[in-house]
Amino acid sequence: MTKINYITHDNQTHTIDVQNGLTVMEGAVQNDIPGIDADCGGGMACATCHVYVNEEWLDKLPTKEDGEEDMLDMAFEPKQNSRLSCQLTVSNELDGLVVNIPSKQV
Amino acid sequence: MIKKDVLIIGAGPTGIFCAHQLGIIGLSCEIVDNLDKAGGQCIELYPDKPIYDIPAVPECTGEELTTNLLQQIKPFNVKFHLNERVEELKKVETRWHVKTSGKQEFDVASIVIAGGVGSFEPRKFALKECEKFEGSSIFYSIKDKTVFKDKTISIFGGGDSALDWAIELSNTSKVNLIHRRDGFSGAESSVQKVKELNDKGKINLYTKYQIDSVSGENNIKSIKIKHDDGENKEFKTDYVLGFFGLIMQLGPILDWGLNISKKSIEVNTENFETNIDGIFAIGDICTYPGKLKLILSGFHEGALAARGCFKYAKPDEKLRFEFTTTSKAAQERLGVKK
Structure with missing residues (x-):
């Protein structure tokens, strides 16, 4: 189990034990963390699992695949530290990861 | 029925x-x-x-x-x-x-x-003040392109719609194309065309910029855009088009x-x-x-x-x-x- 910190838009931190191999998106959806819609179910076909990753974690994440940046163009208020949480697979290296959930997805 | x-x-x-x-x-x-x-x-x-x-x-x-x-x-x-x-x-x-x-x-x-x-x-601008200009100065789709003739148009987005309209409208309007990053999701041929038009001065391309604010009374007069590194630019514009997908x-x-x-x-x-x-x-x-x-x-x-x-x-x-x-x-x- 790996600890992932989800900070919702109202500034509440939800620290969740997520099984390695699941994605950050799945960790949120399975634990009813508000603010991650994941309409397409993890297929990188929408941008509704958009999160802002805390700067110190950016280098530790898997690099973006081609389609992710294209989808992020369609996200709500994308920034340089934007990622799609369905593309972030949880592993020991991500223990303590902090992601901020935007005020809305659509 | x-x-x-x-x-x-x-x-x-x-x-x-x-x-x-x-x-x-x-x-x-x-x-x-x-x-x-x-x-x-x-x-x-x-x-x-x-x-x-x-x-x-x-x-x-x-x-x-x-x-x-x-x-x-x-x-x-x-x-x-x-x-x-x-x-x-x-x-x-x-x-x-x-x-x-x-x-x-x-x-x-x-x-x-x-x-x-x-x-x-269509996905809209996140900026709250954009709402009141929607349908008059801000559009998310184009029904009649003739209204843009000889006007200044600021287009936001990096997909095919943004690129195609930037190219098309550059024939009859002054076009600014603004996108949040250097890469584009639109067709490579359109990206090349936009870059050529930018070199020729037919399109003003601004990458790594996003919208910061809009100003005007009933219609938009100018917009401010912000670079990733914090620098601002402000310019006059008659219309703003947003193409951020659906x-x-x-x-x-x-x-x-x-x-x-x-x-x-x-x-x-x-x-x-x-x-x-x-x-x-x-x-x-x-x-x-x-x-x-x-x-x-x-x-x-x-x-x-x-x-x-x-x-x-x-x-x-x-x-x-x-x-x-x-x-x-x-x-x-x-x-x-x-």
Whole structure:
């Protein structure tokens, strides 16, 4: 189990034990963390699992695949530290990861 | 009022194939979709991207899949009502009356919701003050390009719509193209063309910039954009166009009294009927234990929902199970009987 910190838009931190191999998106959806819609179910076909990753974690994440940046163009208020949480697979290296959930997805 | 056995909401692959299954068992239907063409997410999100998990089709694009499905339902002459969204639903004795945004009215025995993840709407600027200029100075689609002639237009986005309109409007207008990063998701040839036009001074390209503020009274006078490193630029503009793709919203369906769980409609797995008799839900929009959001699951769900519709359309008849290979009735309906 790996600890992932989800900070919702109202500034509440939800620290969740997520099984390695699941994605950050799945960790949120399975634990009813508000603010991650994941309409397409993890297929990188929408941008509704958009999160802002805390700067110190950016280098530790898997690099973006081609389609992710294209989808992020369609996200709500994308920034340089934007990622799609369905593309972030949880592993020991991500223990303590902090992601901020935007005020809305659509 | 259009009288049919079934109304299908959503012209994606699941909705189209359900129309086929209805046709095979002799039920009539029409299809409503908010988009301007059939195909749903396949056409809107990934027309050129290959799909590898359609049974017996090793590889096809979203567009090919749609074309083939439309070909497959041709014998049934199914009418599509595009650019229309279903707004109102009313039960009248044993039938359903449905009204669309285009004021079309249907009288049907049952309804199949194949609405994917909702109807597609353009994504708008996150900036609150943009709302009051929407429709006057800010647009998310273009109906009449002549209004932009000899004006200054600021286009936001990096996909095909943004690039194509930047190129097109640069012939008659002063065009600024603003995108949040250096890369573009639009076609490479369009990206090259935009860069050429930028070099020639026909388009002003600003990358790694996003909108910061807009100002003006009734119409926009100027906008401010902000670079990733914090630097601001302000310039005069007459119109602002935003092309950020489409988002999906369930819309009025949410108010129909259906059991909804996590933005999906709960159904049984016997015939994909919802908690309301005569209303079925199939494809990405439905949920049940073990639901997979695959096109092939949508086909299966559509086949069963079509049979579920039968008892509402023809309460006095019994549906007999038949194969298209051998059924004379099915072959007649397909127009292939020799």
